[in-house]
Amino acid sequence: MVAQGPVPFTWRRATCLGCGEVVRRARDEWIEMTGTRSGSWLMATETEAERSFADPLPVPPGEEVFQLGAVHRRCLRQAYVRLRAQQVVLPDSLPVVFVDEPPANESFPRLHLPPRRGECPFCSRNYVSMSEEDIYPLWLIRELQSRGAGTIRDGRWVARISLPTIPVCIDCNNTWMSTMEQDVKPQLISLFDNVTLVDRFNQVRLATWATKIALLLDAAGPNPLIPRGFGHDLRIRKQPHRGIWVWMATYSDVADVLPVHPWLILPPAGGDSDEVHAVCITFSVFRVAFQVLIPLVGGGPAELETFGNSVVQIWPPGPDDIDWPLPYFFDRESIVAFSRRIYDNRESVPLHVALTASVRQAPQ
Numbered sequence: 001m002v003a004q005g006p007v008p009f010t011w012r013r014a015t016c017l018g019c020g021e022v023v024r025r026a027r028d029e030w031i032e033m034t035g036t037r038s039g040s041w042l043m044a045t046e047t048e049a050e051r052s053f054a055d056p057l058p059v060p061p062g063e064e065v066f067q068l069g070a071v072h073r074r075c076l077r078q079a080y081v082r083l084r085a086q087q088v089v090l091p092d093s094l095p096v097v098f099v100d101e102p103p104a105n106e107s108f109p110r111l112h113l114p115p116r117r118g119e120c121p122f123c124s125r126n127y128v129s130m131s132e133e134d135i136y137p138l139w140l141i142r143e144l145q146s147r148g149a150g151t152i153r154d155g156r157w158v159a160r161i162s163l164p165t166i167p168v169c170i171d172c173n174n175t176w177m178s179t180m181e182q183d184v185k186p187q188l189i190s191l192f193d194n195v196t197l198v199d200r201f202n203q204v205r206l207a208t209w210a211t212k213i214a215l216l217l218d219a220a221g222p223n224p225l226i227p228r229g230f231g232h233d234l235r236i237r238k239q240p241h242r243g244i245w246v247w248m249a250t251y252s253d254v255a256d257v258l259p260v261h262p263w264l265i266l267p268p269a270g271g272d273s274d275e276v277h278a279v280c281i282t283f284s285v286f287r288v289a290f291q292v293l294i295p296l297v298g299g300g301p302a303e304l305e306t307f308g309n310s311v312v313q314i315w316p317p318g319p320d321d322i323d324w325p326l327p328y329f330f331d332r333e334s335i336v337a338f339s340r341r342i343y344d345n346r347e348s349v350p351l352h353v354a355l356t357a358s359v360r361q362a363p364q
């Protein structure tokens with residue numbers, strides 16, 4: 001089905017067609033609804049990545065289709081019931097949508113493939129302009145610089161932090177992505193400076209942000225592997241996909257504050273497939289290391305080394321608060337062993353790891 005409206009929906013806040021409460025475009029999980037005023041034909045847009053749900057075509061003769069508004073994901077059923085029963089008071093003027101049967105050779109976006117360069121990693125709204133964005137947000141770079149951080153480039157320490165960039169559409173960038181940055185900022189800064197507890201709510205926030213960064217690092221790299229479906233799902237749900245795993249560790253090394261270590265889990269040797277089984281991206285931001293495991297085939301990791309309880313899972317989130325900092329911290333050398341702790345089905349190489357105990361004291 002091809003639905004064409006005169007303009008893409010550009011709302012910030014809407015009234016939920018289900019519960020009547022406010023829907024915040026940049027923060028909530030929402031679904032847009034299209035249909036006839038009588039409720040005789042309805043469509044829910046992007047209930048899953050690239051998947052919409054519609055009543056059978058054709059639209060009942062003599063009726064026009066409109067952009068009706070938005071609903072919270074949790075209110076979709078209620079909205080259907082209310083729209084069918086004409087219990088929703090709709091505005092007098094609504095944008096008209098033209099609905100066609102799909103052409104026979106319709107090609108669907110390929111969600112199992114990585115985003116192509118120049119394509120938004122989070123949506124396929126190719127009518128929205130793109131802009132080249134920093135993967136690490138500016139607020140983070142300012143925080144690092146105010147703490148005297150730098151990076152190692154060609155074996156030399158430099159005070160300047162070089163920033164990888166990636167094209168992202170301005171709609172994703174200005175709505176849910178910037179909200180995600182504002183939401184995670186106080187929590188990340190607190191982890192930089194404080195002895196603290198990380199509750200389940202903040203574990204989810206950190207894991208969601210870490211997933212966003214990992215997807216961008218992969219997409220910006222020379223050989224992207226992570227399918228676009230994960231990015232689309234992150235935009236729609238504003239949480240990591242349920243197949244993803246995220247861990248957190250303590251990191252400290254002022255000489256390299258933003259190391260990134262990708263690691264590929266390959267099929268067992270001698271198998272008949274050469275498909276990569278999973279992509280594991282370990283990256284640190286100043287005092288915090290994140291590890292994001294994105295499986296490309298089913299299954300999860302076996303029991304993993306936790307380096308003396310110094311690696312904790314944050315997605316799926318656990319029931320317990322995390323006592324921060326963790327007992328030992330990684331530096332730019334030991335982080336390599338952490339980044340390779342998931343067996344890649346190749347010859348195993350023992351890595352010697354020396355960790356330093358974290359100092360647990362309140363800041364001066």
Ligand SMILES: [Zn+2]
Nearest residue numbers: 016019072075
């Ligand atoms: Zn609602």
Ligand SMILES: [Zn+2]
Nearest residue numbers: 120123169172
């Ligand atoms: Zn986008």
